[in-house]
Amino acid sequence: MTYREVILRLPDQSxxxxxxxxxxxxxxLRVAREQAAARLRLAERALAERALAERALAERALAERALTVAATGAYEAGDSWxxxxxxxxxxxxxxxxxYGAHVFEEADLPSDELAQP
Numbered sequence: 001m002t003y004r005e006v007i008l009r010l011p012d013q014s015x016x017x018x019x020x021x022x023x024x025x026x027x028x029l030r031v032a033r034e035q036a037a038a039r040l041r042l043a044e045r046a047l048a049e050r051a052l053a054e055r056a057l058a059e060r061a062l063a064e065r066a067l068t069v070a071a072t073g074a075y076e077a078g079d080s081w082x083x084x085x086x087x088x089x090x091x092x093x094x095x096x097x098x099y100g101a102h103v104f105e106e107a108d109l110p111s112d113e114l115a116q117p
Contacts, residue, residue, distance in 0.1 A: 071099055 071084050085095045 068099060072093075 074084050081095060
């Protein structure tokens, strides 16, 4: 055996003489493969999380549009903004910002505080 060889003891207790350089190359390849697999798993997870975030944003946008339609529709049907902000649990200022001051009648709400149900 030369200094470039290494003896490996196998599970069945037999021995195998392997070129040390070849063994190091095999180990380096194995490590590189495991690192590549880990990077791939991380990239797949990032892609899945990004898709989840995009879906949540789209659903939030739909929900915001539905709230806007419902709030302005309730107002146009005769509900006061006081009743609407009480149901939504938001302040008069938040309602003005969200649904527009041009639709919002100041006389409907006496204060800027959160409407209490």
